[in-house]
Amino acid sequence: MPAITEDFPFLKGVVYLDSAATSQMPVQVREVMADHYRLGASNVHRGVYDWSVRATDRFEETRQKVAEFIGASDPAECIFTGGTTEALNTVAQTWGEANISEGDTIVVTLMEHHSNLLPWMQLAERKKARLLWWEVTDEGELDLAQLPEILAAQPKLVALSWVSNVLGTINPVQTLVPQLKEHGAVVILDGAQGVPHLPTDVKALGADFLAFSAHKMMGPTGVGVLWGKRELLDAMPPCRFGGSMILSVRQDRVRWAELPHKFEGGTPNISGVHGLGAAVDYLQEVGMDSIRAHELELVGYAMEKFSNLDGLIVYGPQDPLKRSGVLSFDFHGIHPHDLATLIGREGVCVRAGHHCCQPLLKKLGRQGTTRASFYLYNTKKDVDALVLALKKAREVFKEIL
Amino acid sequence: MMDIAADDDLYKSIILEHYARPPYKGALTDHTHYDEGINPSCGDEIELFIKIVDDKVEKVHFDGVGCSICLASASMLTKILRGKTVEEARKYRQAFKDWLTVREPEPSPLDLDELEALGGVRYYPVRIKCALLAWETFEGALRKQSTN
Numbered sequence: 001m002p003a004i005t006e007d008f009p010f011l012k013g014v015v016y017l018d019s020a021a022t023s024q025m026p027v028q029v030r031e032v033m034a035d036h037y038r039l040g041a042s043n044v045h046r047g048v049y050d051w052s053v054r055a056t057d058r059f060e061e062t063r064q065k066v067a068e069f070i071g072a073s074d075p076a077e078c079i080f081t082g083g084t085t086e087a088l089n090t091v092a093q094t095w096g097e098a099n100i101s102e103g104d105t106i107v108v109t110l111m112e113h114h115s116n117l118l119p120w121m122q123l124a125e126r127k128k129a130r131l132l133w134w135e136v137t138d139e140g141e142l143d144l145a146q147l148p149e150i151l152a153a154q155p156k157l158v159a160l161s162w163v164s165n166v167l168g169t170i171n172p173v174q175t176l177v178p179q180l181k182e183h184g185a186v187v188i189l190d191g192a193q194g195v196p197h198l199p200t201d202v203k204a205l206g207a208d209f210l211a212f213s214a215h216k217m218m219g220p221t222g223v224g225v226l227w228g229k230r231e232l233l234d235a236m237p238p239c240r241f242g243g244s245m246i247l248s249v250r251q252d253r254v255r256w257a258e259l260p261h262k263f264e265g266g267t268p269n270i271s272g273v274h275g276l277g278a279a280v281d282y283l284q285e286v287g288m289d290s291i292r293a294h295e296l297e298l299v300g301y302a303m304e305k306f307s308n309l310d311g312l313i314v315y316g317p318q319d320p321l322k323r324s325g326v327l328s329f330d331f332h333g334i335h336p337h338d339l340a341t342l343i344g345r346e347g348v349c350v351r352a353g354h355h356c357c358q359p360l361l362k363k364l365g366r367q368g369t370t371r372a373s374f375y376l377y378n379t380k381k382d383v384d385a386l387v388l389a390l391k392k393a394r395e396v397f398k399e400i401l
Numbered sequence: 402m403m404d405i406a407a408d409d410d411l412y413k414s415i416i417l418e419h420y421a422r423p424p425y426k427g428a429l430t431d432h433t434h435y436d437e438g439i440n441p442s443c444g445d446e447i448e449l450f451i452k453i454v455d456d457k458v459e460k461v462h463f464d465g466v467g468c469s470i471c472l473a474s475a476s477m478l479t480k481i482l483r484g485k486t487v488e489e490a491r492k493y494r495q496a497f498k499d500w501l502t503v504r505e506p507e508p509s510p511l512d513l514d515e516l517e518a519l520g521g522v523r524y525y526p527v528r529i530k531c532a533l534l535a536w537e538t539f540e541g542a543l544r545k546q547s548t549n
Contacts, residue, residue: 335468337443341411341525354444367444367466396412400421 001294001376002286008377015348015385020165020193020326020373022215025275029218032058032278036271044270045244045261055270062277063260069280070210071201072227076259079226079233080273084192085115087211087226088159090263091188092119094236095209096157099186102128105155107185109134109142109171110363111164114356116190116211120159129156136363140167140316147176151183158185162194162205166355166369167316168299168326170198177206186232192216197295197324197375199288208232214272219279223272226263233259240265291376295325298374302327302383309390311401315369325374328355331390332401336368342393343370348386411521411528412469419515420469423476425483429462436545437465438538440530445471449478449538458482458490461539468531470522475535477515487543494536501532 005011007026016024036058042051044059060075067075081087096119100106106120106129124131132153135143150158158180163170177187189207194200196217202210209232214223228236238245238256242265247255256262283291300320306312311332317323331339336352343350353368354361361368372386394401429450438447445467452459461482463475482490496511501523522532 337445337468337528337531338412338470341528353442358444361444397417399414400417 001290004286004377007282011377013347015346015382017372017374017378017382017386018349018351019196019216019375019378020371021351022221023196023218023375024377025218025220025279026282028282029220029275029278033220033271033275036274041270043267055274058274058277059268059270062273062280065277065280065284066225069200069284070195070225070227071203073203074230077227077230077233079228079260079263080268080276081211081224081226081263082222082269083215083224084190084211084213085224087209087224088116088188088190089119090226090239091209091211091228091236092123094239094263095186095232096120096123096127098235098237100124100127100129100156104129104157105132105153106130107132107134107150107153107155107158109160110136111140111142111167111169111357111360112159112161113165113190113192114358115192116159116161116188117359120157133359134158134160136167136360139318140164140169141322142169142171142176147179151179154183155180155185158187159190160187160207161190162210163197163324163326164316164357164360165193165326166328166357166360166371168323168328168373169316170194170322170324173205173207181206181208193324193326196283198292202227214276214279217276217279218282219276220269220272222269223276225276230259233263236263238262238265242266244268286376294376295374296320298378298380298383299323299325299327301380302372302374302386305383305387309387311394312390315364325378326371327373328369328371330366330369332394332397334393334397334401336370338397339370339390339393342396343386343389346385346389346392348382348389350386411525413518413521415515415518416469416473419473419476423463423472423479425460425462425479426464426476427462428464429460432462434542434545436538436542438534438541440467440471440534442527443468443531445531445534447471447475447535447538449475449535449542451539451542453487456487458485458487463535467534468528470519470528471531471534474516474519474532477519478535478539481514481516482539490539491543494540497536498533501529 040051042055044056063075066078137143187207188209191210191212195212210227215221245265313330315328340352351371432450433453434451447465450462461479500506500509522528
């Protein structure tokens with residue numbers, strides 16, 4: 001890993017272990033975003049003056065960068081959205097509305113984030129479709145023994161996380177997707193926890209749709225990407241009507257714009273998209289392979305340290321190779337909010353709660369977990385600080401443990 | 402990175418004691434009032450069973466799952482409101498809320514007793530709703546009944 005500390009000056013003195021919720025932004029990204037306003041703002045795809053050309057060029061360059069970043073050959077397949085949630089809802093409201101009928105089967109996994117769950121539960125209810133839950137094993141992995149049942153159900157759609165935001169489990173997407181597709185399923189992949197941390201190649205992943213958010217990969221909030229296969233996107237009706245998304249509007253006839261603009265009604269988050277472009281540049285500069293290797297090292301180190309902590313249980317796969325830089329744990333049964341508060345007092349930022357995965361938490365038999373998550377700016381010292389903070393927390397609760 | 406006052410002591414013994422050994426935990430069967438409160442951000446859930454006779458809170462029990470602050474506050478509620486009139490109980494709820502949600506509290510007009518141990522919560526704004534969940538549920542139970 002190259003030295004990057006000076007790109008995150010605000011992290012000095014803070015142990016930030018909540019990048020799975022939102023990542024920190026390097027100064028380089030912030031400057032590119034500020035440029036949009038500092039040098040003169042304008043709308044995109046509109047004006048013919050310099051400012052507009054600059055804004056538009058950077059906007060469309062970002063689309064190109066994002067496409068390259070995820071291995072998509074056609075930038076027009078990358079739709080800018082407000083985030084992962086909006087991207088997933090867009091597919092539910094357009095593709096889902098047009099393709100799901102009464103009696104169809106939709107598969108969701110028990111480890112989905114609510115954002116890749118609720119749109120499909122709602123769709124199933126609207127269409128009287130059948131919802132089939134793909135179970136999670138006690139080891140925190142998708143239950144592969146259930147695969148024959150899933151395939152036999154011939155689902156129209158499978159909604160699947162690439163990486164679980166609670167368990168850290170990396171699902172074996174590349175082996176599962178071809179089988180699902182052979183049986184006629186369209187596969188939508190929630191990439192919110194995958195794309196920022198693992199080298200991404202949509203061709204290798206094989207899914208039909210991939211959704212992810214800029215703010216979990218060093219970019220700003222309010223921007224995300226929906227990637228989809230062109231033939232699917234072309235066949236989908238638009239769902240957000242307004243400026244930018246039309247070819248022509250007459251009183252008696254409307255023609256929609258081509259991809260990607262068909263799905264980008266209204267003025268987009270321009271500086272935010274510019275920020276995403278800068279974030280992709282930053283990640284490319286460091287290298288996704290290096291980032292993955294760095295996180296793997298940290299997870300391995302943390303799990304080793306944790307194994308020496310009496311009363312600590314890590315959820316999810318025990319093999320670091322099967323997981324991302326996300327570690328959910330229980331410590332002596334101390335309620336996650338109490339634990340996170342105590343850890344926070346030591347300057348260590350972790351997340352506590354159900355992580356928007358209540359069905360999964362119910363399966364784990366927990367109301368919530370405490371979660372530490374790593375990114376490229378974290379170090380082994382951060383892990384040491386976490387372990388020390390945990391020991392101090394135990395002291396506070398020792399009289400009732 | 403966090404603004405913590407010098408006298409911060411969030412997890413006082415009395416809080417942990419209520420959390421570990423709440424005297425009035427578990428459902429009632431002869432309650433006259435009931436409500437459940439949920440904190441959607443953390444999933445904490447409190448059920449309150451209240452028996453009111455002649456406008457007097459004869460007893461209150463709670464059940465549920467939550468953090469130490471949430472459950473200790475619920476346990477303190479069941480202890481402190483026992484035997485109070487409904488009007489007094491409501492005043493307690495208001496007094497506690499007023500006292501807890503200001504940065505620089507004046508001494509409360511009511512004797513908050515053990516509840517004062519929860520004062521440390523005010524330095525953790527996101528935790529204030531943990532301390533208030535049972536109290537809001539109490540108000541909800543009273544209101545539910547009056548609208549029935």
